[in-house]
Amino acid sequence: MTPNEAAVVVVGAGPVGLALAVGLRLHGHDVVVVDKQAEGANTSRACVIHPRTLEVLEEVGVSKRLVELGLQLQQFSIRADDRRLVPVGFADLPTAYPFVTMIPQPVTEQVLLERLEELGGSVLRPYAATGLTQTADGAEVTLDNGDVIKAQYVVAADGMNSTIRELAGLRMPGNTLELSLSLVDVRVDGGLPTDEVGLYFAAGGMLVVAPLPDGSFRLVAEVPDAPEHPDAAFAQRLLAGRGPRKGKPQVTEVIWGSRFRIHERVADTYRAGRVLLAGDAAHTHSPAGGQGMNLGLRDAVMLANALSTALAGEDAALDEYATTCRAEAIRVIALAHRLTRLANVPRAARPVRNAVLGLVGRLDKTQHDVAMQLAGL
Incomplete structure (x- = not known):
């Protein structure tokens, strides 16, 4: 049965909406979370949680569980074939989480949902x-079954094509890059490092290789006309043409695959009266550096605190959220843009790019600065 009212209605039960709802419940507020997908209908896109995000998620009590279920990696490398151009280590970072945690998005969502239910919440x-x-x-939110929910505030956490954002009259201008990305989760017989995330810069284009907790690997590559349903032969060509040479990894199974285009967009403002934006409803960008879900989760925790303050009568906290988080989104989008452009320089310039990276990547400062940027610190 649909509740008639709540302090906050959150539209969207992805990681951002769930983390926001958990934060609000911890503050003692009634929250209704609405999602148009049937339970279990989500597929895995995001697969990494960075150190700063784990620090922030301590506030909602899920960091320990996420670390337990994930795969901790202390290395990120930019490579060309078997050559390591820029080694990036996380072990010495000033954080209680000196690693990246590889964990599929559905697992992250399940951890957050269980935490929400533990606090007495649920998803419609x-x-x-x-x-x-x-x-x-x-504000009032009308559902497709005709029910109306009254709330003091409404949060759009319903993704890049947010209905709530459009209904609130908020714009999210930006660009769609002429890049087609393929995402494939595969099982491989040997040949791939299991202790690092690798970004391979090859003559044929970019390839990301990331190990996952179940022993599979996530492959992400920029390709012309990416297939909607990539098969094992396609994944094998990516690895053979762009990945490591020595191990000769052989793809034995495709678990899941998808394709998408890169959008670089940020909302003009994160607030319109009683409506707030968070996550992909507020910003979207290249997956380079694995920053998207992390940025959204940090939005969620800050917005939960700001809404709690606003519900107590201090409305200015919402404007501070909107300003601070939008500025952070612009910084992250710029980082992801630079990494994407670096990965996709014209073919003739790629040997020069690799030579320069090989020199600059030897510097401790370069390695440290890249680690701090990726970690969100």
Whole structure:
């Protein structure tokens, strides 16, 4: 049964919406989370949680569980074939989490959902938000079954094509890059490092190789006209043409695959009266550096604190959230843009790029600065 009212309605039960709801429950507020997908319908896109994000998630009590379920890696390397151009280590970073945690997005969502349920919350599925009205002292969300939920605040955590953002009249301008990316989860017979995330700069283009907790590997590559359903032969060509040479890894199974284009967009503002934006509803960018879900999770925790303050009567906290998190999104988008452009320089320039990276990558300062940027510190 749909509740008639709540302090906050969160539209979207991905990692961002769930983390926000957990934060609000910890502050003692009633929150309704609505999602249009049936339970278990999500597929895995994001697969890494960075050190700074784990620090922030301590506030909602899930960091320990995520680390337990994930695979901890202390190395990130930019490579060309078997050559390591830029080694990046996380072991010496000033954090209690000196590693990146590889963990598929559905597992992260399950951990957050269990935490929400532990706190007495739940998710209404499958219901789409189709209407939004605002008044001076609240807002109303209309669902596709005709039910209306009254709230003091509404949060759009419903992704890049956010319905709530559009209904609130908020714009998210930006660019769609002429890049087609293929994402494939595979099982491989030998030949790939299991202790690092590798970014391979090859003559044929970029390839990311990331080990996952179950022994599989995530491959991400920029390719013309990426297939909708990549098969083992396609994944094998990516590894043979762009990955390591010595081990000669052989793809034995494709677990899941997808394709997408890169959008670089950020909302003009994260707030319109009683409506707030978070996660991909507020910003989207290249997956380079694995920053997207991490940025959204940090949005969620800060917004939970800001909403709790606003519900106590200090509305300015929401403006601070909107300003601070938008500035952080612009910084992260710039980082992801630089990494994407570096990975996709014209073919003729790629040998020069690799030679320069090989020299600059030897410097301790370069390695430290890249580690701090990727870690979110």
